[in-house]
Amino acid sequence: MTCMVDMRDTICIYCHQKDKVILRGKRKNKYTVKQQYWCRRCGRYFVERDGFEGTTYPPDVITKALQLYAEGMPLNRIRDYIYQHKGYCIYDGTILYWVEKYRDLLSQAERAARPLIKKVKKTRHNRL
Numbered sequence: 001m002t003c004m005v006d007m008r009d010t011i012c013i014y015c016h017q018k019d020k021v022i023l024r025g026k027r028k029n030k031y032t033v034k035q036q037y038w039c040r041r042c043g044r045y046f047v048e049r050d051g052f053e054g055t056t057y058p059p060d061v062i063t064k065a066l067q068l069y070a071e072g073m074p075l076n077r078i079r080d081y082i083y084q085h086k087g088y089c090i091y092d093g094t095i096l097y098w099v100e101k102y103r104d105l106l107s108q109a110e111r112a113a114r115p116l117i118k119k120v121k122k123t124r125h126n127r128l
């Protein structure tokens, strides 16, 4: 799939500047190919991390992903759905991280006949 990480949400790991980070090719090691980034503000390179570090997603993206997960949708389809409907590229690991983190919300969602979760918007789940 043609899912690109939203660069607006990539934060420089050194100076924590948003909006200054650009893609600079891939860096390979033995096992993985990681996207390499370059920060125009401080001029340093770094590679992507596990998907949720340094990246923020709106609460409605998270709740939607959890809702779909609760409905039994496979991770790769959740990813596609979020990308198509919300414009965010998320990693499987990110979804599982949310599932872990918001387990209580998720079990509420599983119990509830209808979806979801207005509550999350009032709480501090913006920062991941």
Ligand SMILES: [Zn+2]
Pocket (backbone or CB within 6 Å): 012, 013, 014, 015, 016, 017, 039, 040, 041, 042, 043, 044
């Ligand atoms: Zn920087």
